[in-house]
Amino acid sequence: MKKTVTLIIIMVLFSLASVSGAATLIVTKENPIKVNEQEKSISIAAAVNGKYFYESTRHAVIFKDGKYGDKPIFKAFVDPKTFHDTLIKLGFKAGNNMTMENMEKTFVQGDLLDVTVTWEGTKKEYQLDEVIKDSNGKPILIRFGGNLQNAIQYNTGCLICLDSCPVGITSNASYTMGAVEKRKEVVFTGNKEVLPPDGTLVVVKIKAKK
Amino acid sequence: MGQSPSKNNKKKTRDRSKAILINLLKGGLLGIVLGYFFALLLSRSVWVEMRFNLGFIIPVCTMACMLLFLWKRVWIRYPFFLFLELLLLIVFFLIYRFEPEALLVIPACLLREGCRLTSVSLYSTNIILAAILFAGNLVWIFHEVCWKSYQVTSGQKERPFGP
Numbered sequence: 001m002k003k004t005v006t007l008i009i010i011m012v013l014f015s016l017a018s019v020s021g022a023a024t025l026i027v028t029k030e031n032p033i034k035v036n037e038q039e040k041s042i043s044i045a046a047a048v049n050g051k052y053f054y055e056s057t058r059h060a061v062i063f064k065d066g067k068y069g070d071k072p073i074f075k076a077f078v079d080p081k082t083f084h085d086t087l088i089k090l091g092f093k094a095g096n097n098m099t100m101e102n103m104e105k106t107f108v109q110g111d112l113l114d115v116t117v118t119w120e121g122t123k124k125e126y127q128l129d130e131v132i133k134d135s136n137g138k139p140i141l142i143r144f145g146g147n148l149q150n151a152i153q154y155n156t157g158c159l160i161c162l163d164s165c166p167v168g169i170t171s172n173a174s175y176t177m178g179a180v181e182k183r184k185e186v187v188f189t190g191n192k193e194v195l196p197p198d199g200t201l202v203v204v205k206i207k208a209k210k
Numbered sequence: 211m212g213q214s215p216s217k218n219n220k221k222k223t224r225d226r227s228k229a230i231l232i233n234l235l236k237g238g239l240l241g242i243v244l245g246y247f248f249a250l251l252l253s254r255s256v257w258v259e260m261r262f263n264l265g266f267i268i269p270v271c272t273m274a275c276m277l278l279f280l281w282k283r284v285w286i287r288y289p290f291f292l293f294l295e296l297l298l299l300i301v302f303f304l305i306y307r308f309e310p311e312a313l314l315v316i317p318a319c320l321l322r323e324g325c326r327l328t329s330v331s332l333y334s335t336n337i338i339l340a341a342i343l344f345a346g347n348l349v350w351i352f353h354e355v356c357w358k359s360y361q362v363t364s365g366q367k368e369r370p371f372g373p
Contacts, residue, residue: 049319050315050319050332051315051316051319053315054306054309054312054315054316055253055259055316056256056259057256057259057260058256058260059260064328068260068261069328070263070323070328071259071260180256181256181257181260182257184256192311197332198315198319198331198332199331199332
């Protein structure tokens with residue numbers, strides 16, 4: 001009897017220990033955004049889109065109800081206006097330098113952001129470079145582009161694009177528009193060796209890059 | 211003595227209904243395969259893939275082929291359809307560099323997007339797709355076998371069920 005009780009206590013303690021070591025999500029589909037004003041960060045809920053483990057895309061994160069809601073590696077549950085306004089509220093400065101006329105020759109400007117991804121069961125926050133593969137191996141430099149007016153007008157739902165974009169709220173300053181689709185300079189895919197399966201809820205955290 | 215005229219009419223109506231259903235099935239299966247062909251080929255252009263719902267081609271092709279098979283007496287033999295299925299598989303593996311996991315993801319994603327069922331899991335979509343293709347192929351094979359045995363026993367070359 002004593003041995004059984006001891007065994008049960010050990011098992012309970014072991015399971016508690018393993019649970020406390022794993023990441024628990026601070027956002028859900030129902031409450032998809034959380035702001036930490038001390039840390040100056042935004043956490044948004046998104047779901048993995050397994051199609052882009054095998055296909056190329058130029059979108060990292062898009063609002064699921066946007067026109068291009070099926071095209072990103074992560075389908076977010078937060079709309080572009082909320083995302084943009086929250087970044088402004090936290091004091092981030094938008095570049096607002098991208099236009100339809102200059103997009104193929106211009107790199108996005110604005111505050112440099114640190115984007116990490118985590119999900120239930122992971123023990124670390126993965127950098128965007130770790131969960132998205134750049135065929136050239138260049139770092140993904142996400143900047144706060146702004147573009148709220150274009151985002152509302154075109155309604156694509158773009159939150160984080162993988163080349164400098166005049167519609168995405170934030171985008172990658174390593175490439176100009178057209179690098180993926182037109183000039184085929186680079187191929188972006190989700191890293192299936194790291195990311196969890198299709199449909200898994202992840203937390204995308206955006207804060208200032210130090 | 212022979213069957214009464216009313217019984218003959220009922221038999222003809224049943225045979226006609228069977229023929230219509232078989233034609234719809236064949237058209238549907240062919241449409242699914244052709245839809246996937248076009249969707250996969252068009253998705254090679256990243257520009258097109260980023261702008262259009264390519265999965266939508268699958269239900270459109272399916273409906274179009276079903277209507278065609280209903281309207282015109284299109285007669286496709288099963289070996290030809292099997293050849294198209296195998297060709298699709300080869301094209302798929304060439305595109306995705308023989309990654310077997312892609313077969314569990316891409317077809318289901320395309321079907322899900324095409325039918326606007328993005329909340330359905332990949333697993334469920336794969337089950338539905340596999341069931342449709344498996345059952346459809348079985349029914350087509352059975353129909354071909356029935357047709358061959360009809361030819362052998364009756365010596366006739368006309369189809370056993372015909373509209």
